[in-house]
Amino acid sequence: MKILTIGVEEEFILVxxxxxxxxxxxxxxLASARHVLGDQVQREFFNAQVETATLPTASCRDLRDELARMRAVLGEAAREVRCRPVATGxxxxxxxxxxxxxxxxxxRRMARRYASRFGVVDGPVCGCHIHVGTLGRDVALGLSRRMAPWLPVLQAITANSPYARSRDTGFDSWRSVEFARWPTVGPPPDLDEPHYLSRVDELVRTGTLLDRRMVYWYARPSEHVPTLEIRVADANADVDTVVLLACLVRGLAMALLPEVLDGRPAPRVPLRRLLLAHELAARYGLSGFGLDPCTGRETPAAELGDRLVDRARPGLDAVGDTERALRQWQRLRASGAGAARxxxxxRRHRSLTDVVDSLAETTVTA
Structure with missing residues (x-):
């Protein structure tokens, strides 16, 4: 079985x-953190955000070490200017x-062109993106089609944005709602490489997108590195949730890769069903019912998580990630995802400033 590398891009809010x-x-x-991290720390859309990017690795242990190191460096750089990085959606x-x-x-061009969408989004939204590679565009597209039914489950596992504008939104992932106002955000369409290139060129030519980098499908071939990029997760303060996400994405990709390479057809799941599954994941996270995209039946979200782990098991076994993934999944299953925390x-403190402090502390003490 081909061993895929993993990489993580994390976005943070500065408070x-x-x-x-x-x-x-x-x-x-950024000026301070780049002395240590170089180009691995980057600008984001708002001046209240920063992004970090790990190097590709085959080891989840090494991935966790790098994530912890970069967060610590970012925390020290922020402390120098009286702020803190917070990983939340x-x-x-x-x-x-x-x-x-x-x-x-x-x-600047994005802000001008999409002013009507941008104007109703009240500030930063932060995601966590997982890259798996090395993969050509045609193989990445084949994997995105097969992974699409599982993406709502990954969204539920990483839901971490219940609060916005000093209120409980009623959603576990409010970031999913706000970010969906941007063009192309949603499940990946069923496209082979020629149709993908034609579709994206048309979106750019008609002005729907500014450029190819603005393809925001939940799974997409990356335009700057040879990977499949999964873009469905909230930023999470708990670094082990991020590592679990990376393990599951890589495990699932490796388990499904033989089907792509053998040319087997991907299962057809109605778009309406996928959209409903994502809506339920955004609203309830792991705490309620989700939708099994393959059958259309309402199913407890935690049970869907069990099925995802089982489906990814061949890929997890192949790289020695099974014990780590099972341990972290059972922890989340018992205690709840980021939104529940x-x-x-x-509930303990009746204070939203305490919520921010808890997020900030967890973010930099990985």
Whole structure:
């Protein structure tokens, strides 16, 4: 069985140490963190955000070590300018003033062109993206079609944005709702390579997308590295949730890869059913019912997680990740995902600033 590498891109919100609200201090944080991390720490759309990117690795243990190291460096760089990095899908508290767009030509063009969509999104949203490779575009597309029914389960496992604008949204992943206002966000379409290239070229030519990098399908061939990129997860303060996500994505990809290489047809799942499965994952996370995209039946989300782990088992076994994945999955199954932990902090303290403090502390003490 081919061993795939994994890499993680994490987005963080910078919050003021006193007010706990998002602050536009990314330029200062980046200038300091780059002395250690170089190009592995990057700008994001808003000046209240930063992004880190791990190097590709075959080892989940090495991946965790690198994630922890980068978070520690980022935390120290932020401390120097009186702020903290927080890994959550949406800011718990609103910014004191409207966030500013990062001053690059591409981000300025995006803000101008998509002003009607951008205007109703109240500040940063932060995701966690998993890359598996090395894969050519045609193989990545074949995997994206086969992984699509499992993406709502991964979304539920990583739901970590129940609060936004100082209120409980009623969703476990409010980031999913806000980010869906951007073009092409959603399940990956069933496309082979020629039709993919034609579809994306048309989206760019008609102005739906600014460029090829703006393809925001939940699973897509990356445009800058030879990988399949899974983009369905919230940013998570708990680093072991991120590592579990990476293990499951890689395990599932490796388990399904022989079907792609053998040319076996992918199962057909109606788009309406996939959309409903993602809606339920965003609303209830692991705490309620999800939708089995293959059968259309309502199923407890935790049971869908069990099925995902079983489906990924051949890939997990092949790289020695099974024990780690099972241990972390049982932990989440028992205690709940990030959204449940945020709400538990609020129930104990009745304070949203305590929720922010808990997220910030967990983010940098991996």
């Amino acid at each position: 003021d140490r006193v007010s706990r609200t998002p602050v536009d201090r990314a330029p200062e944080v 949406t800011p718990v508290l609103p910014p004191a003033r409207p966030p500013t767009v990062t001053d690059t030509e591409r981000y 945020q709400r538990a902090v609020y």
